[in-house]
Amino acid sequence: MNHDMDVVSSLTSALPADAVITDPDSMDAYRWDRANDPDAGVPVAVVRATSTEEVQTVVRIAAEAKIPIVPRGAGSGLSGGSSAIDDGIVLSLDKMREISIDPITRMATVQPGAFNAEVKAAAAEHGLWYPPDPSSFEFCSIGGNIATNAGGLCCVKYGVTTDYVLGMTVVLADGRAVKLGGPRLKDVAGLPLTKLFVGSEGTLGVITEVTLRLIPAQLPPTTVVAMFPKLADATNAVLDIAKAMRPSMLEFMDKPSINAVEDELKMGLDREAEGMLVIQSDEPGEHAGAQAAIIEEICNSNAASECYLTTDPEESEAFVTARRIAIPAVEKKGALLLEDVGVPLPKLGDLVLGIEKISADRDVTIAVIAHAGDGNTHPLLVLDPKDEEQQKRAQIAYGEVMDLATGLGGTITGEHGVGRLKAPWLAPYLGEDVMDLNHKIKQALDPDNIFNPGSVYTGLV
Structure with a gap:
């Protein structure tokens, strides 16, 4: 004491x-x-x-x-x-919220507590855009986005957080503040240390300022929404779309998530559909309409029961909102064990169908939403906090989903990070040599293990 x-x-x-x-x-x-x-x-x-x-x-x-x-x-x-x-x-770092935009270089200087939405709004005042777009963009911080290398709904075309981080100030374990990178689009002097800290989850240092790359504002998108009676048809449509083009959004929801969102929004979604895709094209001029027409044709050829195309901004945003609120909507059904597994795109169908089987075998509801265009899924295991037997089954199912994803050549986390929840699976996923390399870097930068011990790396002293 x-x-x-x-x-x-x-x-x-x-x-x-x-x-x-x-x-x-x-x-x-x-x-x-x-x-x-x-x-x-x-x-x-x-x-x-x-x-x-x-x-x-x-x-x-x-x-x-x-x-x-x-x-x-x-x-x-x-x-x-x-x-x-x-x-x-x-x-x-929630009080460190300053944002400065340089429209000439198309860059933003941002403190870590600023919300993703605040950076977007500040950029928009200059006709610019910060693309990384997590579903929680209205209340997640830039520092947190960098810590986990967050992605979001637009990453299929525009990439993830690391693609927009050009520099940062980071406080090291000995108290030194170092500046890495800076407002330069090209800079290969020395090791790429800026990238090392992106996705490091607070285990290597404390980021106190970042330089972000901005791009011209996104053009108004054309949106296609498709419903499918079978999961396999929805995932096959994803593959066919990915072969044909790179849309600006390609999102998936399964039946439990569709129904949770419909309970919340009451927007007329088909409760019997096994899968739903929300796809957007933001190509200029007539190209967006042409892409959307091809997308519609692909969905119909994969047995979509309903396919709807709109250029109306409000209608488009309503469907995007439906996808964004899927996690909080499912959360209202019970406590959640949330996963973040991703696979190579050709394996997406095997993953989604495999999760459906795990759900049935373990008698645990697993709602699946996905950034389908890049194979990153968010299985949501729904629990009754008072049902101990169900919780035991859910824990087994959680591990089986992890094993399924890695067995398909996938990853234990696409964008949420390892944290404490997935730390037990990191070493088996990385393998002995790569885990050893991780430990050496961690120990070199934080020899006393003061930064976020127990998160990501277990067993360090």
Whole structure:
């Protein structure tokens, strides 16, 4: 306890009076992310930093005391990556929200607490666009997006977060703040360290500022929505579309997710359909309509029961919203165990049909939504928190979905990160040599393992 008191005393004496939170009730808001990790700990303090210098102060105090730091953005993560640790410090960056746009270079300088939506809005004032587009874009932070290398609905054509990160300021475990990369589109001097920190989930350093690449504003899309009586027909349509073109959006929902969304929005979705695709083309001029016509033809040739094309912006956004709210809609059916497995696109059908079989075999509802265009699926296992037997079956099913994906040449996470939820599967997925390389990099940058211990890398001391 004296050790904890010394750390709190050091923090409160070195930082502004309102920066350090120690009241247990107030700290509760910072203990969990959206994964609701049941093992989340109780920190000794929450620090809401407002500058790189304050982050450096916190890191130096923690390093001297050898206590853990959990960097935290908006708490919207889905893998338990920002779960608090007993007697550690939660370092919240939610007050660091500044955004500056340079329309000449088409770049944004952004602090990590800014929301994805705020960066989009600031860019839009200059006719520019920040494409990475998670479903949670309205309430997820740029720092969190970078920590997990977030993707989203537009990534099939426009790529993921790392494709837009040009530089950053990051505070290392010894308290130094280093600048990596910068406002240059081409820069190959030295190792690509900027990319190393993208997707590192707060385990290597604390990002306090980023330089982001922007592109001209997206053209108004044409949208095709197709319903399928059979899952295999929906996934075959995905493959045929991918062979023919690169749409700007290619999203999938299965029957449980369709019904959850219909319960929420009551927009007339076909409750009997086994699969639904939301596809968009944002090609210029007549090309979008031409692409959409081909998409419609492909869906019909794959036995779509219904195919609807629209150029109306409000109608288009309504269908995109339906896809975006799928996770919170399914969450209303019970507690969720959420996965984020991805496979090579030709294996998408095997994955979706395999998950359907696991769901039936284990008698656990698994709703599947997917960024179908790049093979990244989000199976949502729905649980009754009071049914212990169901929870045991669900845990088995969770592992079986992981094994299914990796057996198909896929990955245990496409964009949500490993966090604490998937850490047990990382070593088997990477293999001994690659895991060893990960550990060496982690130990070189964070020798005392103060940054987010227990997340991603288990067993480090």
